[in-house]
Amino acid sequence: MTNELTGSEVKTIRDLDYLTLLAKQYPTIDAATTEIINLQAILDLPKGTEHFLSDIHGEFESFRHVLKNASGVIRNKINDLYGNTLREAEKRALATLIYYPNEKLDMLDINERELSDWYKVHLFRLIEVCKRVSSKYTRSKVRKAFPKEFAYILDELLNENEDRINKYDYYNKIIDTIIDLDRSRAFIVAICNLIQRFAVDRLHIIGDIYDRGPGADIIMDMLKEYHSLDIQWGNHDMIWMGACAGNEALIANVIRITARYNHLELLEDRYGINLLPLATFAMDTYGNEELKNFMPRGVEITEKNQREMEMVAKIHKAIFLIQMKLEAEIIYRHPEYGMNDRMLLDMIDYEKGTILVDGMEYALNSKEFPTIDPKNPFILTEEEKEIVDRLKRSFMNSLRLNDHVKLLYSKGSMYKVFNGNLLLHGCIPMEASGEFMPIMIDGEEYHGKRALDELERLARQGYFNNDPVLREKGLDAMWYLWCGPASPLFGKKKMATFERYYIEEKETHAEEKNPYYKDRENIKWIEKILEDFGLDIETSHLINGHVPVKVMKGESPIKAGGKLLVIDGGFAKAYQKETGIAGYTLIYNSHGMNLVSHEPFESTKKAIIEEKDIVSTVMVLESVTSRRRVADTDTGFELKSQVEDLLQLVNAYRKGYIKEMIQTAYINETKP
Known part of the structure; x- marks a missing residue:
């Protein structure tokens, strides 16, 4: 990729002033080209998973569980990783441990002799799941999410070189030391939280956190701590x-x-x-x-x-x-x-x-x-x-x-326009x-x-x-x-x-509802709205909440030929008699879009004790043959712009418009 600057361009536009400021951050050709290589690599990573929820209406227990299981994303990762090598009960137990690590560890009823083996087995499993869910991120981004007390250990375990000599012994020694120092519980909690963190890159709440249910304030406390929202x-x-x-x-x-x-x-x-x-x-x-x-x-x-x-x-x-x-x-x-x-x-x-x-x-x-x-x-x-x-x-x-x-x-x-969708x-x-x-x-x-x-x-x-x-x-x-x-x-x-x-x-x-609701199957209406927000009518979607989809009466959440997606399916218990389900959520990952419908959530207690997950049904809305990359997202467009700026800076260095700020170390030598 090149972006040659001519002398007249540099002297007649603001490029030189801007590039001079940029040079303070990247003072040499080496620094600028290294960042270009880094950004180009990021652009080729798979896009992060987006999680859409709507009309939560204070139902904090259901919300917390859907947040923890990422609408089934974590369970899918466990299935992909362990397939038939673990029994269903073992996979269910592992998923519940990831969702509620403190609670499950409190319930452990294992004698001291067997406890060490239990820790070892589950630490290995959790590390493998964490590797899987973090694989689409840069090492830098993954490291930034590590809790300080376990940062070095996690970096070693998650980025273990498959060709390392004595890898097996090295890997096991770390795990054994964690157990011997009685840090297993804290480490398990930390890695379970990391898995939840990496399962979803961005959370979208399409309105109505408050009213009807008992715990809107608890939901707001959870959202305050969420990494990307x-x-x-x-x-x-x-x-x-x-x-x-x-x-x-x-x-x-x-x-x-x-x-x-x-x-x-x-x-x-x-x-x-x-x-x-x-x-x-x-x-x-x-x-x-x-x-x-x-x-x-x-x-x-x-x-x-x-x-x-x-x-x-x-x-x-x-x-x-x-x-x-x-x-x-x-x-x-x-x-x-x-x-x-x-x-x-x-x-x-x-x-x-x-x-x-x-x-x-x-x-x-x-x-x-x-x-x-x-x-x-x-x-x-x-x-x-x-x-x-x-x-x-x-x-x-x-x-x-x-x-x-x-x-x-x-x-x-x-509203929000994000990655080609109107929310x-x-x-x-x-x-x-x-x-x-x-x-x-x-x-x-x-x-x-x-x-x-x-x-x-x-x-x-x-x-x-x-x-x-x-x-x-x-x-x-x-x-x-x-x-x-x-x-x-x-x-x-x-x-x-x-x-x-x-x-x-x-x-x-x-x-009486606005005519929008009477005619939202009309593709022309939705295209008109998407155009008004500067979106591509061929690839974009409008994602709505607000009016519950009455599934019991045969209503579909997919409207206007798939251009409009309504994800209010009745999170609030007050609506579930009308809808017949307990909410829709939407997952948008590098493979496409999935609409997930959920059965009513009984209680956190049952989810923990009986290892009972929400029963969810996944409907594939769109799938792509070639995975979407970071380059295809809004972040990707920003990174491409940064690459272009850095290329101009390199050219400005090479053409002599800006001089490199090379720091030289002087050493005083004295004769012996």
Whole structure:
């Protein structure tokens, strides 16, 4: 490869200034050419494995297991390596050890005499698996992942020369020494963690980490420690981001949904949100009648928990009516949102107990509105104002919540273009005609990619900007992203929360989806979106979450001739009755793309004790005859650019435009 520079090129463009700076890093021809050789070698390595998950919704046990087994990648490596040389039970036991090393080692019931042999056998096996999963990386990258205490030993064991004289003795001596020094346990844990680390090169979370399940905070803690990660914001992530930033309406939404699924301990115990004033207010203000629609979901009501569940229901009801008032303030500030029909509290006849929705009158299932003044229905009572102020301070000052939200900002975005694929939680809002739906922002229409870019900017502004006016605009945009009719994260005409709580007629509960969802089998629509994001319509994919694929009804996650992949298959237990499975994940490696469907995960305890992995079914979406290399990835394009720059630097050295910085060592010689 050559890239000859002429004298006129060097003198008339910025190349010389740039190359002079580059020369500080590579001060000689030898240094530059050595790096070129290194980069060219990296370009020829197989591309790393990408792992895609979506709509986790707080189900931390299932998530943790899928993260640990890499959607079956580790089990496949074990099968490839050991084939028929190990029994199925032995392979299952080895896989479980890799997933949960500490727990499995705690359960060992082997006498002292046999323990040494057990360690030796499993250390050898683990080293072989680690060699297999790390083989597609450079030695430099592998070394950087080593824990310091075992770095030298791991380097020796993983890069053992097959032709070494006395290799067998050398190799065994290292293992024997580890066992003799009582370091087997620590070494096994370290190497199991390495295997998990090398099994996946990049993790993509396609939105909705929060809500419904009990452990979103645990998931965020795991993601904080993950080696390579990006997150595409989901609508349920956005409400937590906005609540942490101080959006009062989103604070109310977070509490309402958390109460709905009976996970208030997440707020109180793990994020330190003080709910006592709200609970006291709710208990004093609302009676025990007409609470049916506010009782927690998925909880069996018994004599033992009746009073507690009634308290949760009252909190739920109280915060919802506060939410309605707070949302009305945002709608009033933003007529361009076109959401006046969502204010609703002024459409109630409080004497008759009816409401007008879309011109139709419906009876309400409850007439209990003790905090609403029919003449001024959107005004908070003084007590409600005080509660909202205290909740706002509590959310904004929660150190742990801020820590997690900062991760969502630093690793997250509205969408991501990566290795030729568009990753997006919800949708690109479309008109029925197939044109992009306009979104009005500050008096200007935005469409498609430009709309998502501007909405992302506003979401960042809402958290980081100190100017109160600009901050409020950003916070309001975050609320719109949660439930607005043209929001790419929501994708529906309206959020019918009030109707589901207060009106029995099911037709009022319907939330009409954006035309994108009605016509996403249309190849032309998906190609139009891919083109708008600068992607090749022949080779690229749009990867979505947000709307669960109803497998039980025969729906396929593969749409638009394979250009659109929907990987929300029901990670959340609340959706599994609809989907029939417990989630989809996607694996994209050097051989192609595999869609993995998972059966429900029973428990971590069963996975460890019974060595019971998630039952998964792999569907090959695309396979390639020639393995994809690093050169075919986004990283590869960056490395090629670096190679071109280094070639220019070498030419500049050779043509005399830049002089080499050769350091000479001077030695003072004296006569004896």
